[in-house]
Amino acid sequence: MSPPLHRRRPTRRNILGAAAGLGLVLHLRPVAAVSAAPTLQAVERQWAAGRPVTEGRVLLDVAPLVENGNTVPIRVQVDSPMTAADHVVEIVVFNERNPQRDVARFSLTPASGMAQVQTRIRLATSQQLVALARMRDGTQWSHHVDVLVTLAACIEP
Amino acid sequence: MADTPSPAPRVRTLIHGLDALRRGQPGELRVTLAHPMENGLRHDGFGNVVPRNIVTRFECKLDGQPVFSADLYTAIAANPYLAFWLRADGPGTLSFEWWGDWGFQHRETRAFTPA
Numbered sequence: 001m002s003p004p005l006h007r008r009r010p011t012r013r014n015i016l017g018a019a020a021g022l023g024l025v026l027h028l029r030p031v032a033a034v035s036a037a038p039t040l041q042a043v044e045r046q047w048a049a050g051r052p053v054t055e056g057r058v059l060l061d062v063a064p065l066v067e068n069g070n071t072v073p074i075r076v077q078v079d080s081p082m083t084a085a086d087h088v089v090e091i092v093v094f095n096e097r098n099p100q101r102d103v104a105r106f107s108l109t110p111a112s113g114m115a116q117v118q119t120r121i122r123l124a125t126s127q128q129l130v131a132l133a134r135m136r137d138g139t140q141w142s143h144h145v146d147v148l149v150t151l152a153a154c155i156e157p
Numbered sequence: 158m159a160d161t162p163s164p165a166p167r168v169r170t171l172i173h174g175l176d177a178l179r180r181g182q183p184g185e186l187r188v189t190l191a192h193p194m195e196n197g198l199r200h201d202g203f204g205n206v207v208p209r210n211i212v213t214r215f216e217c218k219l220d221g222q223p224v225f226s227a228d229l230y231t232a233i234a235a236n237p238y239l240a241f242w243l244r245a246d247g248p249g250t251l252s253f254e255w256w257g258d259w260g261f262q263h264r265e266t267r268a269f270t271p272a
Contacts, residue, residue, distance in 0.1 A: 071234040082183075082244075095232060099198060102230040106241070111224045113183030113244025119227075120234040122196070153234075 040096040040128060047092055047132055048140055057141040060093070060131035064146070069123040069153035076131045078115035078141070082108075088115040090134040097127035122153035168263045172253060178271040183244045186217070189236055190255055190263070196231035212237050212257035220249045245271050 038046075044053065061075040078088045087110050093103040106117050115133070126148045133141045169191035178184040190212060197209025209231070216226040225241040243251075248270040255263045 098232050099196075100231055102228075103232040104230060105228040107223070107226045108241075109223055109225070111219055111222065111244060112242050114185075114242035116185075116240075116242055117225075117227075118187075118238075118240035120238050122232050122234050 037099065037101060040094055040101065040130065043094050043101045044130060044132065044142070047094075051138065051140060053132065053140040053142050055142050055144070058091075058131050058133045058143040060129060060143040060145045062129060062145055062147055064148065066123060066147055066149045068151045069125070069149045070151070071120045072123050072147075072149075073118065073120050074129070075116065075118045076106075076133075078133045080115045080133075080135065082110055082113055082115055084110045085136070087112070087136050088133050089136055091115070091117055092132045093121070094130050094132070095121075095123065095127055096129070098122070098124045103129075123147060123149045124152050125149055170253070170263070170265055172265060172267060175251070175267055175269040178243065178245060178269060180271040181244065181246050182271075183242045184271075185240055185242050186251075187238070187240045188215075188217070188253055189238045190215075191236055192255075192257070192261075194231070194233055194235045194237060198231070210258045210261075212255050212261065214256040215239060216252075216254045217241070217243075218252045218254075219243065219245060221252075224251075245269075247271070 057079045059077045061077065062072060066072050074093065076091050076093065078091065080086065080088045082088065088108045091106040091108065094101050095103050103121050104119060108115060128144055128146050130142055130144045171189040172186070174184060174186040192212050193210060194212065195207055195210040197206065199207045201207055211231055212229050214228055217224045224243055227239060229237060250266055250268045253265045
């Protein structure tokens with residue numbers, strides 16, 4: 001026993017309502033995605049805590065073309081004598097387009113002897129990376145690098 | 158599962174660079190921990206989200222004094238590898254300690270004498 005034909009046929013009201021609903025859904029999703037993770041500039045500004053950040057003294061060494069985003073070697077080196085009076089206190093790496101902006105935060109001491117850190121990271125897509133360093137005297141330095149990724153991490157199993 | 162208590166899972170680590178240390182000169186230590194660093198974004202074959210399980214913190218101390226520490230996030234690749242530098246003026250004991258999700262904690266100590 002099927003319902004009468006005129007009940008099943010979509011009315012003008014149904015079509016308009018569905019279209020409005022679809023538009024609403026399509027509109028909401030990107031907004032939600034954007035608001036979930038702040039921009040790279042926003043996290044840099046938050047880290048800087050209102051003090052200036054100068055491009056220089058930091059080297060973020062990463063291959064410009066990455067074939068596998070699941071394991072990307074990076075090296076951060078900061079120009080510093082690493083003495084008790086003048087050393088790097090903190091090194092931070094942020095990304096632009098992973099699901100989460102933070103990559104790693106490193107704390108260094110004069111016992112480090114040299115301001116250099118290496119690790120391996122994941123990159124979801126081609127994007128910009130930044131390494132930021134805070135010195136004992138409070139000055140803050142940065143290095144921005146653009147990376148092309150051919151195979152993305154995070155999405156593949 | 159309840160009747161047979163599973164043995165504590167063996168944590169595998171690699172710590173390199175101690176033998177090459179020279180007195181008063183910076184040397185590089187390379188440390189790896191075997192860990193999946195599950196980022197909590199992947200799905201298993203049945204459409205369920207695999208829960209996040211990452212190492213969030215690493216600390217290296219020389220005779221109890223901090224040398225280097227790291228806060229790690231989901232963007233760190235599986236089997237987290239860290240290379241950092243140490244300048245030691247004499248013999249000492251280094252401790253390497255990791256913390257992570259689900260109460261993960263592991264500690265290694267190494268005595269060393271720089272040449």
